[in-house]
Amino acid sequence: MSNLGIGQLARRAGVAIDTVRYYERNDLLSPAGRLASGYRRYGEAELKRLRFIRRAKALGFTLEDIRGLLSLSDERSVARIKQAAEAKLADIDRRIDELERIREGLRTLVKACPGHGRAESCPILNALNAEDAP
């Protein structure tokens, strides 16, 4: 059931052709076969796999993470899939926390800034110019 060319595959998965070849170079997705001409042929399994990659990316997994997930799903190891998802969740928590710290810092400065007057009275500039390093 290798009925798709690379262009059809890419369109149906919503990615660029070059991206498909890039994934192949990076061991994420191989064609089901090749024509005598060298043209890649893909089937439903590859389309599913490509969509899997797209969704996992949307969930914040890196391509390396996804390589791991794909090999785990091949192994059918539910426990390890869950662990990987939990680890990624913790990672995302950390990223959110860091951004929130940055946000609070900025928010405080923006609130304190009158938006006019002399540069010396701008708390944003003053904070950036402060002598004590954050």
Place this chain on the structure above:
Amino acid sequence: MSNLGIGQLARRAGVAIDTVRYYERNDLLSPAGRLASGYRRYGEAELKRLRFIRRAKALGFTLEDIRGLLSLSDERSVARIKQAAEAKLADIDRRIDELERIREGLRTLVKACPGHGRAESCPILNALNAEDAP
């Protein structure tokens, strides 16, 4: 008052020497002068500016943002500084929102996954394999 070599400057600002030169290439920081030998010399103004860059980065500004901030602070335009900070705040809000969406997706999946059993019953794999594209 050009009393610092590049190494001293870097140490006192807490960055790498290469980073100082990188900033110079990217129009963020120039030496106050050069010795006849070509050695860069920096003063207090450059040290402050470098620390400004470091702090602004910690607040989530890109180097391009910082170039803008530096030129604004030269202009002493408090209103525009505040606008830039507000824009960055909105940007950080958006990044947090996106990560939170991702987090909720993952959280739901992790909660629903029993952590054992057949691969077909793993909601994480099922979501990634779903026919309907997210």
Place this chain on the structure above:
DNA sequence: CTTGACTCTGGACCACGGTCCAGACTTTAG
């Protein structure tokens, strides 16, 4: 003066996730 530490330049290289290109070949529609 010597030695070791410092600095200079230009350019290569890293991760990340692609994107784009040329030049050749193949497939498909009409």
Place this chain on the structure above:
DNA sequence: CTAAAGTCTGGACCGTGGTCCAGAGTCAAG
């Protein structure tokens, strides 16, 4: 049949923010 559309390969290039290197020259301490 032809012409257009699709695909092939290998490699260059993008942005972001640096890091590292070689080979040469310089500065400071003893």
